[in-house]
Amino acid sequence: MLASNLFWPRFDKTWPLKRSQEPSKKIxxxxxxxxxxxxxxxxxxxxxxxxxxxxxxxxxxxxxxxxxxxxxxxxxxxxxxxxxxxxxxxxxxxxxxxxxxxxxxxxxxxxxxxxxxxxxxxxxxDYQSIGVSIVARAESRAEFALSSNTAFGVLTQAERLRFATHLDELTLALIYSVKKSVIKALSPLILSYLYFDDMSVIAIDWLQGSAELSLERDLGGQWVRGQSFSVQFDFYHSKVISMLALPRQLGFELMFP
The missing domain is CATH 3.90.470 (Ribosomal Protein L22; Chain A)
Structure with missing residues (x-):
């Protein structure tokens, strides 16, 4: 017999990316x-x-x-x-x-x-694909410890140099999250799996809640090495949430003006 406290859940539908403008086409x-x-x-x-x-x-x-x-x-x-x-x-x-x-x-x-x-x-x-990722900041201390092999699996050599002076657990968790959202958005389009070293985070704008990334290799078709695009991020109940939505136009375009 099922527990009596089992019921249909409540849903939070509040747009979570507060730092950036909501998309003009509904997500x-x-x-x-x-x-x-x-x-x-x-x-x-x-x-x-x-x-x-x-x-x-x-x-x-x-x-x-x-x-x-x-x-x-x-x-x-x-x-x-x-x-x-x-x-x-x-x-x-x-x-x-x-x-x-x-x-x-x-x-x-x-x-x-x-x-x-x-x-x-x-x-x-309206969109080709969406990738969303959420990572716990507290868990990042254990899972993404800077001395662990995981950190080196997430970061490219260029990223290790670029963020060397301020690479803490939060930054590493953010890089993990934004890359994961890209992997989830692009994998269905290229019909193969992406890896963390297939892209590099160029810059992080903590105020606006966006991270600029660049592809490190050609993926075929419109997805070419050096192609840059923006991933939106914010904090959802103290966790890092990031999202990449690829519009229908060819190439990567910023979804938010």
Whole structure:
């Protein structure tokens, strides 16, 4: 029997990137802490998916309950936004790499960071792709310690020199987050996986909440080495959130004037 405190989550739809102007063409946002703060207390695996009439595919059946909870919370956010866009969709399936398969006419991105799951979606007539990432600043001290191999996996040699005098855990977490949003936005377009050293952060504007990046190699088509573009970032409940939305025009263009 399911726990009596299991219920449909509440969603935060407030635009999270306060430092920059909202896009002129709509990008919808939703986040919930339902995944772990409340949901995980009531979570009962496959039965919880059934409660929300959502299938637990074979790939996610092998995951831990925490990962399953994050997965479901992200999908519930996505379905709330699809409902807001008047898109009828029974449930959001995933491909063999667990990447969401969005309904026709919709592009989107899902991210998790304890205790939040969040989603951004838009219409494909307006944007080619969206990548959103969220990283915990507190976790960065352990995961991205400056002496660890992870730091050197995130930073290019040029970045290590560029930020050498002020590279703290927050800056490193930000670089990780903005690069992750680029990876999530570009990977579906180039049909291959990107890595952290495929791009370099050139500059960070902490006041405006933007980071300028440049590609370190040709990716094919319009994505060429030296191509620069801007990723928006801010702090969401003390965590670093970043987003790259690629408009329909050719090439990278700044989404915000």
């Amino acid at each position: 919808a946002f939703a986040a919930t802490n339902f995944s772990l703060e409340h949901f995980h207390k009531a979570y009962q695996g496959k039965d919880t998916f059934s409660y929300f009439d959502f299938p637990l595919n074979h790939l996610w059946q092998k995951m831990t309950q925490t990962r399953q909870a994050e997965y479901l919370a992200g999908r519930l956010c996505a379905h709330q936004l699809l409902f807001d866009f008047a898109v009828h969709h029974e449930y959001l399936e995933s491909d063999d790499k667990n990447v969401p398969i969005w309904p026709k006419g919709i592009i989107g991105s899902i991210a998790h960071c304890y205790p939040y799951a969040l989603v951004m979606i838009a219409k494909s007539k």
